[in-house]
Amino acid sequence: MTSEVLADLRIATVPDRSVRDFSSYKEKMRVTDLDAGFGKKKILEDISISFKENTVTALIGPSGCGKSTFIRCLNRMHEVTHGAWINGHIMLDGDDILAPSMDPVTVRRRIGMVFQKPNPFPTMSIYDNVAAGLRLNGVRDKKVISAAVEDTLKKSFLWDEIGDRMHESGASISGGQQQRLCIARTLAVQPEVVLMDEPCSALDPIATAKIEELITQLKATYTVIVVTHNMQQAARISDFTGFLYLGRLIEVGPTTEIFQNPKNELTERYISGKFG
Amino acid sequence: MDMGEERLSNAIGDMATLAQDSVVKAIEAYEQGQRVTDAAKKRADELSNLSAEVEELCVDLLARYQPVATDLRFIKSCLEISYGFNRFGRYAYDIAQVLELYGDLSDCDKTEVHEISEKVIKMIERSIQSFKTRDTELARSLRKDDDEVDRTYLKYAAAVAKDKATTVRCALASTLVLRYLERIADHACYIGDSVAYIITGTKM
Numbered sequence: 001m002t003s004e005v006l007a008d009l010r011i012a013t014v015p016d017r018s019v020r021d022f023s024s025y026k027e028k029m030r031v032t033d034l035d036a037g038f039g040k041k042k043i044l045e046d047i048s049i050s051f052k053e054n055t056v057t058a059l060i061g062p063s064g065c066g067k068s069t070f071i072r073c074l075n076r077m078h079e080v081t082h083g084a085w086i087n088g089h090i091m092l093d094g095d096d097i098l099a100p101s102m103d104p105v106t107v108r109r110r111i112g113m114v115f116q117k118p119n120p121f122p123t124m125s126i127y128d129n130v131a132a133g134l135r136l137n138g139v140r141d142k143k144v145i146s147a148a149v150e151d152t153l154k155k156s157f158l159w160d161e162i163g164d165r166m167h168e169s170g171a172s173i174s175g176g177q178q179q180r181l182c183i184a185r186t187l188a189v190q191p192e193v194v195l196m197d198e199p200c201s202a203l204d205p206i207a208t209a210k211i212e213e214l215i216t217q218l219k220a221t222y223t224v225i226v227v228t229h230n231m232q233q234a235a236r237i238s239d240f241t242g243f244l245y246l247g248r249l250i251e252v253g254p255t256t257e258i259f260q261n262p263k264n265e266l267t268e269r270y271i272s273g274k275f276g
Numbered sequence: 277m278d279m280g281e282e283r284l285s286n287a288i289g290d291m292a293t294l295a296q297d298s299v300v301k302a303i304e305a306y307e308q309g310q311r312v313t314d315a316a317k318k319r320a321d322e323l324s325n326l327s328a329e330v331e332e333l334c335v336d337l338l339a340r341y342q343p344v345a346t347d348l349r350f351i352k353s354c355l356e357i358s359y360g361f362n363r364f365g366r367y368a369y370d371i372a373q374v375l376e377l378y379g380d381l382s383d384c385d386k387t388e389v390h391e392i393s394e395k396v397i398k399m400i401e402r403s404i405q406s407f408k409t410r411d412t413e414l415a416r417s418l419r420k421d422d423d424e425v426d427r428t429y430l431k432y433a434a435a436v437a438k439d440k441a442t443t444v445r446c447a448l449a450s451t452l453v454l455r456y457l458e459r460i461a462d463h464a465c466y467i468g469d470s471v472a473y474i475i476t477g478t479k480m
Contacts, residue, residue, distance in 0.1 A: 232342050259344040261477030271344045273277070 022239065022254070025052040028193060028223040029074070034088035036066075036073050038081065043069045047088070047249045049242055051193070056215060056224040058234035058255065061244035062276035067227040070244065071195050074225065075111035076104040092193070109137060112191035116198040118178035120170030120185070127166040129181055133189040148188050155221075156184040157214055176207025183214065187222075194218060196226040200233065212237050231271055235259045243267045277347060280337045284354050287333060288361075291326045292404040294319060295361035298368035299400060299460060303393040306371055306453060309382050316372035323365030330358040349477060353470035357407065360463040360470075364400065367456040374449050384446035388432050389453050395425055396457045396464070403467040412475045418468035419480070425461040429454045 029051040036044040044066045051057050059067045072078040073086055076097060090097050097107045120129045130149045139145055149166075153159040158180050162173055170181055179199060186194060196215070200208040215237050218224055228234050234241050235255060242252035243266070251264040262268045270276050298319040305312040334351045337343060343351060375381065399421050406415035432454055436447045469480040 231344065235342075235344065260348060262345055268345045272347055 022052055022055060025055060027051070028053040028093065030089075030091045031074075032089040032091070034070075034073065034086070034090065036069055036078060036084070036086040036088075038085070039083040043247050044073070045247045047244075049249055049252055051223055051225060052240070053223050054219050054221075055239040056219050056226060056237055057240040057242060058238035059225065059227045059242045059244060060229075060231060060234050060271070062270065063229075065244040066247040067244055068197050071113075071197055071225060071227050074193070074195055075108050075113055077108070077113065079104070109133075109189050110191055111193040111195060112186035112189065113195040113197070114179070114183050114186055114199050117202050118175055118182050120178050120181050122169065122171040124170055125167045126162060126170050126173070126181060129170040130184050130188050133185055137189055149184075152184040152187040155187055155218070156180040157210060158184060174207070176203050176210060179203060179207070179211060180214065183211075183218075187218075191222065193223045193225065196224065198227055198229060201229060208233070231259075243270060245270070277337070277341045277343060280333070280341070281347065281350060284330065284333050284337070284351070287326060287330050288354055288357055288407065291323060291330070291358060291361040292407070294323055294326070295364035295368075296397075296400050296404065298323065298365045299371075300397060302368035302371040303389070303397070303457075306375060306381075307386055307390060309375065309380065311372075311375050313369070313372045313376050316369040320365035320369040323362050327358045327362040330354060346474065349474050353474045356470040357467050360403075360467045363463045364460055367460050370456050371453055374452050378445050378449045381446065381449050383443075384449060385442070386450070388428070389450055389457070392425060392428055392454055392457050395421060396461050399425075399461050399464040403464040403471070406468055406471045410471065410475055412472050415468035415471040415475075416480075418465045422461050422465040425458055429458040 027050050031047055031049050034044055034047040035042060047070065059071065061067050069078060074090060078084050078086055086098065088098070092107075092110060096102065097111075120126075121132060124132065127149055130152055131145045134145050134148055139148075150159065150163075153163065158177060162168075162177060165173075170178065173181065179202075183194075183199075199215075200211050203211065212233060215224055215226065219239075226234075226238065238255045240252065241255045241258040243250045243258070243262075243264070245266055251258065251262060251267045253263070257263075258267065259271060262271065268274075298316065301312065301319075302316055304310075305316075334355050337351055341347070399418055402414055403418060405411065406418075433451055436442055436451060439447070442450075473479055
């Protein structure tokens with residue numbers, strides 16, 4: 001068999017996982033000296049981390065370590081909670097998204113978010129669930145909306161499953177499908193970064209496997225940041241892993257290194273299940 | 277996981293004892309002209325079975341616990357170390373077979389074999405010790421000894437071809453045994469590398 005034929009047989013939608021050199025990847029987001037909390041309570045302290053374009057970064061750590069607070073800071077969702085505060089810098093392609101002049105709605109369009117529990121709008125149809133974000137952003141052309149709905153449902157591996165049920169309620173499909181619908185809704189407004197806060201914690205293993213496959217496909221187009229409690233999931237899907245403990249970023253690095261040879265003893269003990 | 281690792285450590289310990297014993301007995305028999313092929317085969321088979329048990333245990337631990345970091349490196353290294361001990365048994369059997377192949381070798385000079393075998397047996401002991409004590413320095417020191425064994429073997433193999441005083445039968449027997457010892461030294465060295473990998477996470 002010639003090498004050309006072999007090359008044709010290869011599915012090359014995402015970069016080869018064996019390639020571990022990310023030095024040529026462009027930086028998409030940079031967090032510097034980030035502190036955050038609620039009232040007098042400090043939840044995050046002195047966090048600095050960089051996220052590369054077209055990669056998946058997993059954030060792991062025990063309950064209460066600040067993972068969800070951190071990810072909510074990344075698209076200014078944190079500040080919508082009463083008493084929340086944040087200091088430091090979060091740069092998106094060189095723009096400080098925490099700057100007073102930055103519109104939070106624009107930030108959230110560029111940095112989309114998928115939550116722990118699937119939360120489709122229950123009174124809306126599947127079609128309208130995906131179209132909602134576009135309409136909120138002023139898109140009125142039905143052809144444009146329909147094309148975007150089909151495109152994002154295909155990207156979310158849902159089109160083949162529910163493409164003929166577009167006018168049924170978003171709540172009528174399975175939990176795994178609902179979560180993928182939420183991902184489709186997030187993708188419809190064409191974000192640059194997709195944040196996911198424990199996207200599989202409410203799903204069964206089959207639905208989890210589909211979401212994980214979807215995440216590894218999404219990185220070809222987006223920068224993905226995932227909070228997860230599941231260490232094996234982090235190891236399977238991510239290129240980089242960050243370990244948070246008591247509000248501090250203890251260690252961050254290529255996932256292979258973190259899971260095979262972590263530099264910090266706390267990381268070693270946590271990922272080996274010795275505490276947490 | 278801790279109990280599983282303990283079982284794995286014990287299985288590797290059993291293999292180490294048997295593998296060392298196999299090589300020592302094969303060399304002694306060769307030097308004394310004793311035929312021990314059947315016993316050597318039995319030990320080689322036993323090592324092979326133990327190696328399969330270690331492999332099964334490793335797969336079981338991987339499937340049940342999805343280990344990471346030091347635990348993962350330990351299991352990976354145990355697979356490699358078990359293979360090394362398995363090979364010790366096989367080479368010991370090969371050494372025992374040399375007497376079957378060439379018959380009485382009492383007229384052959386066995387000085388080279390004796391000297392190299394002493395070095396190789398010490399390497400085996402140190403590879404086992406490095407695993408038991410997780411001693412990186414000891415594990416890494418095996419590379420230096422391996423280079424020395426390689427040099428001695430190659431020097432002998434080149435010299436014996438020109439040595440008209442040595443019979444073809446003696447030359448072939450000694451070269452074969454030295455070749456097996458040289459391979460055993462290689463595997464002792466790989467065991468040392470695997471031990472160092474458990475501790476440092478760095479591959480040689």
